[in-house]
Amino acid sequence: xxxxxxxxxxxxxxxxxxxxxxxxxxxxxxxxxxxxxxxxxxxxxxxxxxxxxxxxxxxxxxxxxxxxxxxxxxxx
Numbered sequence: 001x002x003x004x005x006x007x008x009x010x011x012x013x014x015x016x017x018x019x020x021x022x023x024x025x026x027x028x029x030x031x032x033x034x035x036x037x038x039x040x041x042x043x044x045x046x047x048x049x050x051x052x053x054x055x056x057x058x059x060x061x062x063x064x065x066x067x068x069x070x071x072x073x074x075x076x
Contacts, residue, residue, distance in 0.1 A: 005029050005039075005057060012037050019043050020073070022053030029057055032064040042072035 002008035005018070005025050012018045014035040022042045041055025056074045 020055040
């Protein structure tokens with residue numbers, strides 16, 4: 001339901017999982033909340049548990065605070 005990784009990150013809770021579609025997101029993503037979460041990319045539009053693609057972040061990824069575990073995310 002979120003149009004960007006930034007808005008999805010703002011909504012993720014501590015120990016939560018941000019599930020991203022296998023799309024290209026053109027933005028800079030700054031992680032600045034002191035939380036631990038996972039960013040799982042590569043989901044199809046129906047969020048089938050079998051992920052075959054990758055989510056692409058075309059921009060900068062900055063981790064300023066907190067901890068993130070990343071899977072199936074390409075940063076260009």
